[in-house]
Amino acid sequence: MEEQFGRTATDQPTQRRIYIVDKEAVKAGTAKPNTFKSIQKAVDEAEPGSIIRVQPSLYEESIYIDKPGIIIELGEKPGEITLQQQIKPCFFINIAPDETCTINGMRMLLKGPNKDEDISCGIYKEIHRKVPSIAVLPKNTLDLKNCSFKGDTTNDAYTTGVLLLKSDASIYQCQFAHHKSGSIMCDLNPQNKVFIIENQIVSSETAGIYIQGKASRPTIKGNKIRYCRSSAIITYLDVDGWILGNEMTINDIGIEILNNKSKLIENIIEKSHENGIKVVGDDNNTRSMPSVWKNRVFSCGHHGILCMGKYCEPDIRGNIIESNRKSGIKLTDDAIAHIGGTTKDEIKILPNYNSPNLVATGAINVTMNRDGTLGGPGETVTGTMKSINKKFIGTVTKEFNPYVPSINLKSFPNSNIISSNYNQGILIVEGSSAMIYTNKLEKNIKANIALGGRGSGQTKIKYNVVENSKSEGIFVVEGEEKLLIEENDVISNHDGIVLVQSLGIIRGNRIKENQRSGILTASDTKAVIESNNIEENWTAGILIKDPSLPEIRKNEISKNYYQVQMEKHAKKLWSQYQKENPKIIGNNEIPKSTCQIF
Structure with missing residues (x-):
């Protein structure tokens, strides 16, 4: 056991004890004193806030962590650390509320078969018959970096990478592959802070990333998701998430928005087998009002963007939608959409997606002249000077001129370009309607x-x-x-x-x-x-x-x-x-x- 010194937020010196896990050294009889054969034994012995350094080997353990501040990370020896389980998670995180557990550099492998097992394990019955590599219980916080997760590829087992139950998490630069029941599955409360950033997800079913939870605000940014026999990202149940700058290639569906108002900004969605983006609003308790801004959606097997349902009201701006096998945008089942650069009586500013939590409320006085300038004499679009109380998301810049009634699309950096789709550019089925302003539609076959x-x-x-x-x-x-x-x-x-x-x-x-x-x-x-x-x-x-x-x-x-x-x-x-x-x-x-x- 070693000691490491650091500082707290109040700049007071703190002491972290370091524990070593070296299974191979213990078996060979060459281990130093206070070196442990199993990770669970080290956790049991560790004090809150300790560092547990794990040396390379295969560890067939299910580790229960109930102490705050534990950090589990790679030891100094070269090699790969693999945790392997069949019907239990590799890690249970169940520490005190608002405390954090950190896991860095681990490889977690789940293998079946588990279909005929009772795998509820007594504490996560919400996912009965689905085994996660890491299960984080309510009011806990997980800090996860540079880990890799692999589900079963031979026994068709029900496996998941990370399960978050009403908990906080930062999942950063991890790799996920072959999870039949989804790679990252989250059931959140409004107060939960979840950041899923720069991960790689391959060959999942159910979903690459799945989020549900009324008024929750996760950030999903910079991930690469490929070859999923499902939607790459799904948000459900009135989520208000930020889905920013992700790349999704050859999945069944790129992004699926089910009855919520998530913000989809600057994503690249390519070669989905079905739709690039699917927006559903069929729940009369909420309106599905996502912001679909500045994405590129191309070469999908069905529609670039499909909007459906009586309560579906997306705001679609600044996207490039091209070369999809059916329509660029399709509205059906009484959906309503704003497609293009303006709305009747408001100004919206595209957000700076690097600061998704920057939200300020202000009031401005606006008149719009027919030449697109703000204020001044002359005919105005809205009539007389009016005050608009509007929540601004991001920063106001001169780039986004919200209303220029001319055909000069350079005045509309938030116009959609809808091009070269095999059916219609925009298809509005009977019962649906749209405000279609300042788009460029070209070369669509129908x-x-x-x-x-x-x-x-x-x-x-x-x-x-x-x-x-x-x-x-x-x-x-x-x-x-x-x-x-x-x-x-x-x-x-x-x-x-x-x-x-x-x-x-x-x-x-x-x-x-x-x-x-x-x-x-x-x-x-x-x-x-x-x-x-x-x-x-x-x-x-x-x-x-x-x-x-x-x-x-x-x-x-x-x-x-x-x-x-x-x-x-x-x-x-x-x-x-x-x-x-x-x-x-x-x-x-x-x-x-x-x-x-x-």
């Missing part, structure tokens, strides 16, 4: 934006660049009267905007260079098409198919092959269209009158 039916009247599509789709720029079927498509650039798609049996308002858009029509109306469409600039489309500026009769007024239509092309049912309105659209300049295709002779 429509860049598709929506319609019940609930579509709540959708607003404004200030987007919508270009280069092999199908429609914007496709609407059975759109409702209050649907608004305004001030977008719709360029170089097969058709610019297609309206089928739709109402709604199509206003102030620049619709240019589409391969067939700028706007096509079909079926019983009676939408209002006004004040658009429609030019250089290859076949028609506006193509009116039977029996649609849209209201067309105040548009500038020129440089198309035909400015207006209609089927004969609409000829009765041609003179009215000419009168209400004096800037139709060029050739039109209007059916000629016919005379039948009886």
Whole structure:
């Protein structure tokens, strides 16, 4: 036994006793005095706050730690320390409330079979039939660094890496592999402080990282999670977590948000077998309102981002979503989303994710001019000066100009780029709706934006660049009267905007260079098409198919092959269209009158 001196937080000298565990030396009879054969024996003998240094060997122990401040770490000899168990954890942490246990540099191996065993062990019945390498009981704190965890790979055993039960933890630079019941599993209280940082997780089932607990605020940052036959990260039950800068590759799902408001910022999600991000809001006791900001989601087998449920209301900004097998973003089952750079009456500042606990509340007076500047005279978006009480997360910088009603996307560093997805860029299924502002949608194989039916009247599509789709720029079927498509650039798609049996308002858009029509109306469409600039489309500026009769007024239509092309049912309105659209300049295709002779 040795002694080591340090200092406390009050700068008073402290003395840490050092205990040595050297199984091989004890067996060989070469051990120094007070050297222990087992880790548990050293823990039993140690005083609170002691250091236990373990020399390389295989230790088949289940270690129970009930003394505060114990530090278990590598000894000075080279080699690997492996703890191995079958139906019990390698470590139970059950110390006094708010005390800490530290484990550094251990390798923990769980091997089965354990399916037919009673493995509740009497103290963690919440995970009956799941064996963790480390179980941390309520009100304890674990500091875990540079450890590796391996589950069973031959017996299909129910194993977990770390289990946190209403406890605090810092899990840093550890490696996890082959856990059938999840690598890091957490059930937390609001007051728990959990930091899961820079770990590597491979080949888990159930979840790579799973968090539940109402109002808990874990930080999950900089982890690399691969090859999981499950979601890489799951948050559940009103968690308010920070999921920051993680890399997730070839998992079933990248991140799954179930009925909570976690913040997903600057993650990279690649080649998920199903969805990159899945947001579910199906619990009427809470709203699923995550912030999905500045992530890159690409090459997933289903959708880049899937949002579903009546209580699902994500805020989706600044993401790059590309090359997914289905839609870039899909809303279904009555979900509502904000997709893009602005909201109606608030300013949100993207957080500095290096300081996830920096939260300040302030009040500001805001006016927005039409040119996007703050304050000053002139027309304002919100009308008159108004006070907004808003919780700011992070630091306010000049970079994030929240509202510039133009098509200059450089004014929107928090715009989404939704590109080259195999189906739609954004798909809004009947019953769902969205505020789609200031995004760039391009090169999606089907429509860049598709929506319609019940609930579509709540959708607003404004200030987007919508270009280069092999199908429609914007496709609407059975759109409702209050649907608004305004001030977008719709360029170089097969058709610019297609309206089928739709109402709604199509206003102030620049619709240019589409391969067939700028706007096509079909079926019983009676939408209002006004004040658009429609030019250089290859076949028609506006193509009116039977029996649609849209209201067309105040548009500038020129440089198309035909400015207006209609089927004969609409000829009765041609003179009215000419009168209400004096800037139709060029050739039109209007059916000629016919005379039948009886």
